[in-house]
Amino acid sequence: MSDAAADDELSIGYRQDRPLIYKYVSDVALRGILNSSRLGFSLPADLNDLFDQPRVERSRFPQSIMTLFGSEKTDEELAQEEDARWGTCAVGSFTRTPDNALMWAHYAAGHRGAVIELDADIAELTAPSLLVPVQYGSCIYMKRPNQSRYGRLRLPTFRKDGEFRLEDYERLQRLFLSKPLSWAYEEEVRAVVRTSDFAFSGRSMDGRWERFELDGRTLWGLRLDPGAVTRVIAGARFEGMDWLRAWGAEHRATIERATPSPDTWDLRFVTT
Template sequence: MSTKLYKYRSFNDQFLNNIIINSSLYYSPIKYFNDPFDCRLSFREKYSNKERKLWLIKASLRNPQFGKQDIKEMMAFYTNEKLIKMIKKSNNELIDNIGVLSLSATHDNILMWSHYSNSHNGLVFEFEPLNYDGYDCLYHPIKVDYDEKYELLSYLESDDGSELVKLMLTKHIDWKYENEYRCIDIGFQGEKKFHKDELKSIFFGLDTTTKQIEEFKKLCLDNGFTHLNFKKAKKINGKFELAFDDI
């Protein structure tokens, strides 16, 4: 992916300096998300006998825990309620271990600067993901979809990952201004390293002080980021827009 992606940060962020010192970004647990609908979409709770039977047949073929039980016995034991309880438990355990890195496709959104960069007193990192391998921090960013409504997800279709993708990448249209991309790791949360050459520029906010800028530029240079471009935001007269000057 050659598209540049951006990370909005505040100088109050406890992980900020680690971005430079450790060449890393933080994969967050879903429980810390500020949107109560984000990755918490609703699932159908009722399924027909035909749907349950088909799921149990497929499960018995790929999962030894079901053994060679007769399908009628399985249908009798795994009532709708028991089946949903079992799958829901498995899904929740999976989701609890997922880590998400959120990025944006834009660096000049006024709301983003206000919400995620301490009211224009923070900074934005510009990355160009090079997709080295599946362990790289910026491997395979996926675009978030925005909509006014969604169809209920299906517990019985969650095995192949398609419902998990919808769960992770569907948000209400009110969030569209974020223009978000996500890097998702099924089993990792915490800091993950990126390659130094993937970080291209740093943009400082309108109200970032000269002292903050100079200290952070020094941190970058001291940690091998000698190739970075540094820019400072300014207002465009007569417009609700930002421009950026090289500094």
């Protein structure tokens, strides 16, 4: 196995040699994603956990001896610049497994929603043009945030194209992939895109990314190519199976229903 393949397998699930990730959604979100062929990425400030935001290290002594007698910026001013810079990105949240009962209850509207299975390669979620591709997007769960100094003094400066760089991986982990331990049940995998290059027009040159508003929030929609959605698992309380079956037949995607196992706490997926 190549090193690249090993890295992928650490972060995302595999079935039949396909890199698969999963998205738990409500019934309303499911229809929006499938009908528009767009997958929404959130701004960091809109993530649902107050502590689940990019965190820039700040010095306990913001006025250093160098700034007292010169024109250099303080540590706090530099940190504020980084706060603003990371705010020009958008985050997509996924998970490794479709059978997590807590995820079904919390993110699939109490089993009224569904789980979308995605081929990460076809969806271009493994592309190096992303600031964090999903194969590098495994979240790290900690009881307390990491307060130690970075390997180098300054945080990374984005290249113009916003591509992933392995030398920035430690910083990217601390800014986008570190979460409180209480969220470990999510087994979350993330992808991060830099949107500042196409923020003015509201869409990327190739049309793959497009900005839209939903419920008072700004989202960035990633266009899903045909075949990116490989399977949709409807919750036990999902209403609208006829519509979903018709969508699956048109797009050659497997449609299943999640039902409770009669003798365990597990879910069974049944093809409809």
